[in-house]
Amino acid sequence: xxxxxxxxxxxxxxxxxxxxxxxxxxxxxxxxxxxxxxxxxxxxxxxxxxxxxxxxxxxxxxxxxxxxxxxxxxxxxxxxxxxxxxxxxxxxxxxxxxxxxxxxxxxxxxxxxxxxxxxxxxxxxxxxxxxxxxxxxxxxxxxxxxxxxxxxxxxxxxxxxxxxxxxxxxxxxxxxxxxxxxxxxxxxxxxxxxxxxxxxxxxxxxxxxxxxxxxxxxxxxxxxxxxxxxxxxxxxxxxxxxxxxxxxxxxxxxxxxxxxxxxxxxxxxxxxxxxxxxxxxxxxxxxxxxxxxxxxxxxxxxxxxxxxxxxxxxxxxxxxxxxxxxxxxxxxxxxxxxxxxxxxxxxxxxxxxxxxxxxxxxxxxxxxxxxxxxxxxxxxxxxxxxxxxxxxxxxxxxxxxxxxxxxxxxxxxxxxxxxxxxxxxxxxxxxxxxxxx
Numbered sequence: 001x002x003x004x005x006x007x008x009x010x011x012x013x014x015x016x017x018x019x020x021x022x023x024x025x026x027x028x029x030x031x032x033x034x035x036x037x038x039x040x041x042x043x044x045x046x047x048x049x050x051x052x053x054x055x056x057x058x059x060x061x062x063x064x065x066x067x068x069x070x071x072x073x074x075x076x077x078x079x080x081x082x083x084x085x086x087x088x089x090x091x092x093x094x095x096x097x098x099x100x101x102x103x104x105x106x107x108x109x110x111x112x113x114x115x116x117x118x119x120x121x122x123x124x125x126x127x128x129x130x131x132x133x134x135x136x137x138x139x140x141x142x143x144x145x146x147x148x149x150x151x152x153x154x155x156x157x158x159x160x161x162x163x164x165x166x167x168x169x170x171x172x173x174x175x176x177x178x179x180x181x182x183x184x185x186x187x188x189x190x191x192x193x194x195x196x197x198x199x200x201x202x203x204x205x206x207x208x209x210x211x212x213x214x215x216x217x218x219x220x221x222x223x224x225x226x227x228x229x230x231x232x233x234x235x236x237x238x239x240x241x242x243x244x245x246x247x248x249x250x251x252x253x254x255x256x257x258x259x260x261x262x263x264x265x266x267x268x269x270x271x272x273x274x275x276x277x278x279x280x281x282x283x284x285x286x287x288x289x290x291x292x293x294x295x296x297x298x299x300x301x302x303x304x305x306x307x308x309x310x311x312x313x314x315x316x317x318x319x320x321x322x323x324x325x326x327x328x329x330x331x332x333x334x335x336x337x338x339x340x341x342x343x344x345x346x347x348x349x350x351x352x353x354x355x356x357x358x359x360x361x362x363x364x365x366x367x368x369x370x371x372x373x374x375x376x377x378x379x380x381x382x383x384x385x386x387x388x389x390x391x392x393x394x395x396x397x398x399x400x401x402x403x404x405x406x407x408x409x410x411x412x413x414x415x416x417x418x419x420x421x422x423x424x425x426x427x428x429x430x431x432x433x434x435x436x437x
Contacts, residue, residue, distance in 0.1 A: 026092040030437075035160060036110040037080040037374075037432025039416070042072045046402075046421025050387060052275055052394040053406070053422065068421050076111040077416045080430045081374050082158035084108050084116070085125055097134035103127070118177070119212050119226035125177065136186040143183055145201075146194045146245035147175045147259040147288055153247055154257065154290030154303050156329035156340055157362070161416025162376040162430060164358040167344040168307030168325040170410055171400060172223060172284050174201045174241055174263050179229030181241075190249040200239030201263055204228040206271045207281060209408040220271045222408040238266025253294035261286045267315050270390075270407060278407070279391035280314040301331040301340075313391050321351040323400050331362065338364040342378075346400045354385030354399035356420075370437065376430045380415075384423035398422040 048054045049066025057068050078084050087105035094100060105125040109116040118124025128141030144152075148169065157163035169175050178201035186193045204227070206220025215221040221228055229239065240263065247257035265281035272278065286309035293302050305327045311320030324347055331340030340362040347355035360378035367373070384397040396403065402420045404410060420426040 029089045032086040033082055033436050035082050035084055035434040036078050037430040039077045039430035040074045041418035042427045043421050044424035045070045047423040051396050078109045078111055080161045080416050080432050081434050082160040099132040102129045139183045142179050143181045145175050145178050146196050146243035147261040149245045150257050150259040150288040150290045154292045154305050156301050156303050156331040164342045164344040164360045165327040165329050167327055167346050171309045171323050175261050192247045194245040196243040198241040200229045200231050201241035202228040203239035203265055203268055206269045207408050208271045236266045237264045240264045256291045258289045277392050282312040282314055284311050299333050303329040322349045324349050336366045352385040352388045352397050355383050356399040356401040357381045371435045373433050379427045380420055381425045
């Protein structure tokens with residue numbers, strides 16, 4: 001049995017390409033990541049006056065005449081710098097360029113020792129079997145979405161809770177992981193490419209922010225929720241999802257990539273208990289492009305990502321919300337230290353025209369290649385924009401970050417569950433330690 005350190009989420013998922021063998025014919029690798037921090041999250045006073053969201057917030061003791069009160073919490077929090085994971089990867093050499101392989105990967109909370117994410121599924125991060133051939137690899141099961149790799153290859157971080165270069169992924173959880181996926185992977189020279197199709201990647205008949213044990217057929221559930229990927233005879237095309245990813249590494253210090261994502265909602269209803277239906281969702285399309293460059297000699301890492309997503313509401317192809325996101329990152333190693341910063345800007349280009357601006361400062365001390373002490377300090381400012389009407393005529397305001405979290409489009413809220421208020425600024429400071437094995 002062999003243990004190996006995995007440096008990025010992308011490498012975890014792609015490790016079957018060129019995997020080393022512990023024995024002549026096969027190998028079994030155990031790998032993982034442990035990340036925990038003490039953080040402080042402060043959310044400013046949010047303003048939802050004059051919107052339907054005020055009716056939901058009114059039940060909270062922190063709600064005062066249209067304003068959601070400010071709050072501050074200090075926590076022991078998992079997965080701030082990178083997401084906790086435990087995985088098993090097996091490979092068997094079948095000869096003549098053929099290999100059988102599998103990946104089982106779960107997620108956990110170090111603060112309370114419980115499974116976390118993906119509604120506490122044991123193998124919620126990945127669970128697939130694959131066959132590598134001289135012409136590429138075919139994988140079947142729960143997998144990362146192709147679009148995820150644009151962000152994983154390009155970010156200067158590791159897509160943990162404080163990695164704001166992943167902001168483009170907030171608009172739809174199916175851009176991160178998908179149930180029932182069939183994918184084809186090709187790697188040759190500097191080219192890595194993937195094509196995928198999912199029969200139901202994870203869309204319920206009702207989409208809401210409900211999740212876990214509270215999910216019922218009446219309440220609906222978050223996109224990508226526990227049973228949202230169930231394939232039933234009467235579900236039509238609900239959840240069908242297509243993806244494409246192409247990455248080219250010109251040399252070890254320079255890469256460019258792009259990806260496409262499209263999923264059908266099958267006229268699923270966007271729903272919240274106490275309010276009812278907000279809209280009916282027809283489909284969602286998105287593309288992303290990214291680049292990453294390491295300056296020779298200085299080892300300074302520069303990266304940038306652009307993402308555009310568009311919802312189409314109801315079967316009449318009515319125009320839904322459009323979201324544009326830009327993200328930039330820079331990181332400089334200095335001996336065992338590394339310092340850097342990330343900036344992200346996300347905006348509804350129609351709908352409310354609300355926007356979110358985020359900045360994250362980065363500091364690392366690397367005890368070794370596998371263990372580091374880190375600090376993260378940043379903020380996200382939401383500008384609510386205009387009052388817009390949903391398909392059922394309900395008034396809302398807000399930028400993509402808090403508004404889409406409340407609608408159930410996100411699996412893990414911003415800042416490792418810290419969340420954000422509409423029309424407010426959220427600040428976070430975290431000090432933690434990360435170990436990979």
